[in-house]
Amino acid sequence: MFQTTLDKQVSFSGVGLHSGSYITVTVKPSFPDTGIQFVRTDVDDCEPTKVSPFAVYSTQLATSIKCGKASISTIEHLTSALYGLGIDNAVVEVNSAEIPILDGSAAPFVDILSEAGIRHLHKKRKYLKFKKRIRVEWGERWVEVIPSRFLKFTCHIDFENKMIDEQKAFFNVTPETFKKEIAKARTFGFKNEIESLWQMGLAKGGSLENAVVVDESGVLNAEGLRYEDEFVRHKMLDLIGDVSLIGYRFFGHVRAYKAGHQLNNMFARALLESSDYYTVVELDGEYEKKGYQGLVLEPQGIV
Ligand SMILES: [Zn+2]
Secondary structure: OEEEEEOOOEEEEEOOOOOOOEEEEEEEOOOOOOOOEEEOOOOOOOOOOOHHHHHHOOOOOEEEEEEOOEEEEOOHHHHHOOOOOOOEEEEEEOOOOEEOOOOOOOOHHHHHHHOEEEEEEEEEEEEEEEEEEEEEEEOEEEEEEEEEOEEEEEEEEEEEOOOOOEEEEEEOOOOOHHHHHHHOOOOOHHHHHHHHHHHOOOOOOOOOOEEEEEEOEEEOOOOOOOOOHHHHHHHHHHHHHHHHHHEEEEEEEEEEEEEOOHHHHHHHHHHOOOOHHHEEEEOOHHHHHHHOOOOOOOOOEEO
């Protein structure tokens, strides 16, 4: 029920998916109620900016936020890992315009953040407790949240490509299930689409080392898939990362049909704009008695 941050700062480096350049990121502990903040260290006058769905300026191929006059792209796998592990407050410093893609999943971020350790702070978390359904539709695609005593996600995808086809995944999201069932799912793309991105000078850092690549005949990665339904699990990883920008833990069941970054962002904005549909609560004994389970971790030493 208490807010968290990292126990110590951690750094890592890797290639940017879109620029192909080598990038270094440092994630630092932070104070209660400051949330997840991003800052560019290679740009003058760039103040740490708290993530928000309203700071998102592009959802093409990745989720990108404005950070002062600068921007930072491909934040979603890192924000997913922070949320999945239950880290509420941290400052992410990056010396380039995107977060490294690493292996295309959230697993390396989980390993690095876990190495830093999680510290509990002397301030209670605020949770959104939904009273009614909030739903955003875009053609046949939709994302909604319905009231629940838990933090749950269901994702449903349906691709024409028969290698992916129709897949559905459902999880109660806790740090344990996030690490085991979601974090390892890699981003994916179609061979012909990746070739045209390369021709446009995009996805320069993309390779079989950081994405699952499919064509009509199957998966091109020699090692195969990490989960039988890795595609839908990655969509859930993205959805968690995009919804986490609201800056709150919540009690609700998020369900998504054929969603992507753009719809995820429309949904996250709609959540914050629908304050009649939820109450903001702090978790105390009364809620615990009723069986509410959010991302509640055992305090490892309150500071
Ligand atoms: Zn992704």
